[in-house]
Amino acid sequence: MKKLYFHVDVNNAFLSWEASYRIFKGEKEDIRNIPSVIAGDVKSRKGIILAKSNEAKRYGIITGEPLYAAMKKCESLKVFPSNYSLYKKCSNSLYLELKKYSNKVEAFSIDEYFVEISDKNPVQLAYKIKDEIKEKLGFTVNVGVAENKLLAKMASELKKPDMVHTLFKEEIKTKMWPLDVGELFMVGRKTKVKLNNMGIFTIKDLALSDIDVLNNKIGSNGILIHRYANGCDLSQISIKDHGKEKSIGNSTTLKYDIFDINDIKLYILAISEMVGTRIRAINKRAFTISIHYKDTKMLRYRHQKKLIRPTSNTTEIYDYSVKLFTEIWQSEGVRAIGISLNDLTDLDNYQPSIFDLEHENINSLDETIDRIRSKYGNDIIKRASFIDKDIPHIIGGSGDTKEQLKLKSWL
DNA sequence: TCTGGGGTCCTAGGACCC
DNA sequence: TCTGGGGTCCTAGGACCC
Numbered sequence: 001m002k003k004l005y006f007h008v009d010v011n012n013a014f015l016s017w018e019a020s021y022r023i024f025k026g027e028k029e030d031i032r033n034i035p036s037v038i039a040g041d042v043k044s045r046k047g048i049i050l051a052k053s054n055e056a057k058r059y060g061i062i063t064g065e066p067l068y069a070a071m072k073k074c075e076s077l078k079v080f081p082s083n084y085s086l087y088k089k090c091s092n093s094l095y096l097e098l099k100k101y102s103n104k105v106e107a108f109s110i111d112e113y114f115v116e117i118s119d120k121n122p123v124q125l126a127y128k129i130k131d132e133i134k135e136k137l138g139f140t141v142n143v144g145v146a147e148n149k150l151l152a153k154m155a156s157e158l159k160k161p162d163m164v165h166t167l168f169k170e171e172i173k174t175k176m177w178p179l180d181v182g183e184l185f186m187v188g189r190k191t192k193v194k195l196n197n198m199g200i201f202t203i204k205d206l207a208l209s210d211i212d213v214l215n216n217k218i219g220s221n222g223i224l225i226h227r228y229a230n231g232c233d234l235s236q237i238s239i240k241d242h243g244k245e246k247s248i249g250n251s252t253t254l255k256y257d258i259f260d261i262n263d264i265k266l267y268i269l270a271i272s273e274m275v276g277t278r279i280r281a282i283n284k285r286a287f288t289i290s291i292h293y294k295d296t297k298m299l300r301y302r303h304q305k306k307l308i309r310p311t312s313n314t315t316e317i318y319d320y321s322v323k324l325f326t327e328i329w330q331s332e333g334v335r336a337i338g339i340s341l342n343d344l345t346d347l348d349n350y351q352p353s354i355f356d357l358e359h360e361n362i363n364s365l366d367e368t369i370d371r372i373r374s375k376y377g378n379d380i381i382k383r384a385s386f387i388d389k390d391i392p393h394i395i396g397g398s399g400d401t402k403e404q405l406k407l408k409s410w411l
Numbered sequence: 412t413c414t415g416g417g418g419t420c421c422t423a424g425g426a427c428c429c
Numbered sequence: 430t431c432t433g434g435g436g437t438c439c440t441a442g443g444a445c446c447c
Contacts, residue, residue, distance in 0.1 A: 013447095040415060040416095042412065042413090043412065044412095045412070045413085045414090045415090046415055046416090047412085047413075047414085047415090048413085048414065048415055050415080063447095064414085064415085065413090065414080066413040066414050067413080068412085068413055068414095069413070069414090082415095108446090108447080109417095109418095109446075109447040110417095110447075111447080112447075185445095185446085186444090186445060186446080187445090188444065188445050188446080189444095189445095190443085190444065190445090191444075191445085219421075219422075219444095220420095220421065220422085221420095221421080221444070221445080245418090246418085246419070246420095247417095247418070247419080248418095249416090249417070249418075250416085250417085251415085251416060251417085252415090252416085253414095253415065253416085288439095288440095290440095298414065300442095302440095302441070302442080303440085303441085304439090304440065304441080305439095305440090306438085306439065306440085336415085336416095338416085338417095340417095340418095396416090396417095397416090397417095416447105417446100417447085418445100418446080418447085419444100419445080419446075420443105420444085420445080420446105421442105421443085421444080421445100422441100422442090422443085422444105423440100423441090423442090423443105424439100424440090424441090425438105425439085425440090426437100426438085426439080426440105427436100427437085427438085427439105428435100428436080428437080428438100429434105429435085429436085
């Protein structure tokens with residue numbers, strides 16, 4: 001039996017998940033069948049479209065656009081807030097369902113999985129998986145079936161929703177080549193413009209173009225997308241272990257532009273709390289700390305520093321972040337700010353020197369706080385600097401609604 | 412109160428080393 | 430005796446994905 005790959009893609013994931021949750025709760029209306037979107041909170045300046053129904057799509061609404069622009073396109077648009085804990089639950093249920101069919105399941109994103117399959121009737125199996133997900137979990141998926149991951153992914157993006165597509169080698173010319181070159185995985189906005197300027201408009205054009213010219217104009221990505229256009233991809237299923245992350249970052253858009261360094265420092269502290277807690281939770285330390293922010297004009301700034309001794313300590317992360325920030329900040333208003341930890345190293349591999357003892361004490365304090373917070377909630381311990389301030393003391397994690405999900409009987 | 416948040420990978424250029 | 434040539438490390442910045 002030949003080894004094949006499935007790419008399972010949830011149709012309009014966030015919106016579908018919200019829809020199936022509402023139906024589970026007993027609502028009559030299926031928001032998939034009306035013009036509706038999932039969007040961030042406008043008042044917190046996070047009002048962009050995260051997902052849309054097919055009905056909303058018909059009005060020309062696209063993911064990533066500001067909510068106000070979408071409302072102009074469709075005045076009757078129904079808007080629902082994002083709910084990440086729901087999405088994680090749905091994503092995990094889908095994962096468990098797919099694991100029934102293969103040991104090799106790769107989470108490519110919250111709503112996409114690759115599955116390695118060896119089966120006599122792969123297409124039949126793909127339909128079975130698709131239908132079982134719909135029946136058991138209440139949302140629809142597209143399944144792409146192909147000889148490699150790239151083609152499986154391209155296949156699942158063909159016609160939506162609730163469909164199975166194959167994209168075998170012999171189907172590349174008829175099913176994939178006619179598509180706009182921008183549809184190809186790894187051809188984004190910038191590359192598409194470059195390709196168009198070279199007279200390349202379809203995936204076929206790209207597949208038949210000169211690889212040296214592509215390399216010249218686009219660089220190594222040019223070689224990659226040329227391979228993709230010809231259906232070549234040798235990558236295997238990669239099962240991400242917990243703690244395999246290469247970087248940990250959190251950021252937030254502020255409710256108002258901030259000009260006061262003391263307030264900015266409080267946000268830096270709140271974000272340090274989050275990235276610190278996260279990196280300690282996976283037993284790692286970071287050699288590189290990076291701060292980034294957006295000013296009132298949406299211009300981005302970034303500054304980073306490699307440390308001699310890796311850290312996972314909240315106070316240390318905070319101190320370095322403030323230092324990095326003040327080194328590049330020219331007193332412009334700050335709209336958004338974030339911290340990212342890179343060059344992660346396993347705690348087990350790190351031998352503290354005797355000079356580090358003081359730091360190790362601080363670290364054990366951090367760990368104690370982590371333990372208490374995970375038991376009693378984040379708000380049980382709060383740094384004094386936040387008292388009487390209208391700034392959350394720990395920030396990060398994609399603006400969730402606070403609603404606690406009680407889904408024991410579902411998913 | 413128009414433009415989120417989480418990631419990965421690649422490259423250019425400067426500093427520094429032998 | 431007109432300024433080599435390897436190499437590594439670091440930072441900034443850009444491109445892509447969802």
